[in-house]
Amino acid sequence: MQVFQIKKQRIGNMTAEFFGSPQGAYGAYGAYGAYGAYGAYSGSGAYGAYSAFGLPESPVAAEAFVTNRDGIVGAPLGPIPGTKPGVPNDVQNLQRLSREVRAAIFSFALDTQVELTFEQGTTAKATLWRKKDAQTSKPGCNYKKLVKIKAPKMDVFEQQMGFLTGYADIRQDRGAEIISQIAAPVPFYQTIGFIDPARTPYTLELLATGLRFANFCEQQFKYVLAVKRPIELSPQVQPMIATPTHGSLPSGHATEAFVMARLIWKLMLHSGTPQYGAGGHWGRCSCGLPHALQPTAPWRVSTTLSTAQPERCLG
Numbered sequence: 001m002q003v004f005q006i007k008k009q010r011i012g013n014m015t016a017e018f019f020g021s022p023q024g025a026y027g028a029y030g031a032y033g034a035y036g037a038y039g040a041y042s043g044s045g046a047y048g049a050y051s052a053f054g055l056p057e058s059p060v061a062a063e064a065f066v067t068n069r070d071g072i073v074g075a076p077l078g079p080i081p082g083t084k085p086g087v088p089n090d091v092q093n094l095q096r097l098s099r100e101v102r103a104a105i106f107s108f109a110l111d112t113q114v115e116l117t118f119e120q121g122t123t124a125k126a127t128l129w130r131k132k133d134a135q136t137s138k139p140g141c142n143y144k145k146l147v148k149i150k151a152p153k154m155d156v157f158e159q160q161m162g163f164l165t166g167y168a169d170i171r172q173d174r175g176a177e178i179i180s181q182i183a184a185p186v187p188f189y190q191t192i193g194f195i196d197p198a199r200t201p202y203t204l205e206l207l208a209t210g211l212r213f214a215n216f217c218e219q220q221f222k223y224v225l226a227v228k229r230p231i232e233l234s235p236q237v238q239p240m241i242a243t244p245t246h247g248s249l250p251s252g253h254a255t256e257a258f259v260m261a262r263l264i265w266k267l268m269l270h271s272g273t274p275q276y277g278a279g280g281h282w283g284r285c286s287c288g289l290p291h292a293l294q295p296t297a298p299w300r301v302s303t304t305l306s307t308a309q310p311e312r313c314l315g
Helices: 002-011 013-018 028-032 049-053 061-072 092-094 099-111 155-166 171-180 186-193 201-225 252-269 280-287 296-313
Strands: 114-120 123-133 143-150
Touching: 099 201, 114 201, 123 171, 186 201, 186 252, 201 252
Parallel strands: none
Antiparallel strands: 114 123, 123 143
């Protein structure tokens, strides 16, 4: 636990701006503040350019800028001659934008490409669809199936309660890891892939984009499937951390852990680093939040999303 805190302190505000807490203090994912998804006006802020120079955004600083201008602006001047218009829809513009603004742009590019449909049979079914690339300037409505999840029947979850009870026995052993992974488990991956804000800032942005996209999709699945949490099946579960209000399937932590691992793996393939796995789901099982059978659904969702994201990034 101490090691985790030291690493998180070293990473500092930058990691918090990138990722934040996935449960947002267990409230609606921090009103879109999760992973800095829509935190364009939070943290350092999209308009916090002056904070980089040690000047806080405050009425005092604003008044200082007003009086400073009055003292030095001088006589009125005309517009700067020869100013050219900006280049529209050019990816080169991205490097001039703040991380928060880029995050909003990346999220729009990914989130608007997917839709979710619902079917009601003996149990609920949800299918995630992706728009096919349009060949014209006008939006199209041609989709291809990405992944389909069918909620198990209640008797399956009831049978799984025995496994969940068994995992509760190792809560004491996994407690530090469980608490540390309430937020996005970035420090755990940093110990494997040498990911650091100063060294790999764009890798962190890519991972944050992947996590926001995963969260966007998984929350739709959770809402539609409405799978109950173990705490709703037995008063003896008694989770060691607060239970989120959203549904249990697919497991959000497992989906996001798989997405991070697979995106890092894709990057590391180019450097010749061996593949490695992710194991965030089992810690969550032991703390009493998801059902033990759930890693299959997050694995399917995450492998699909971690493939769709690079394809979208590369056009």
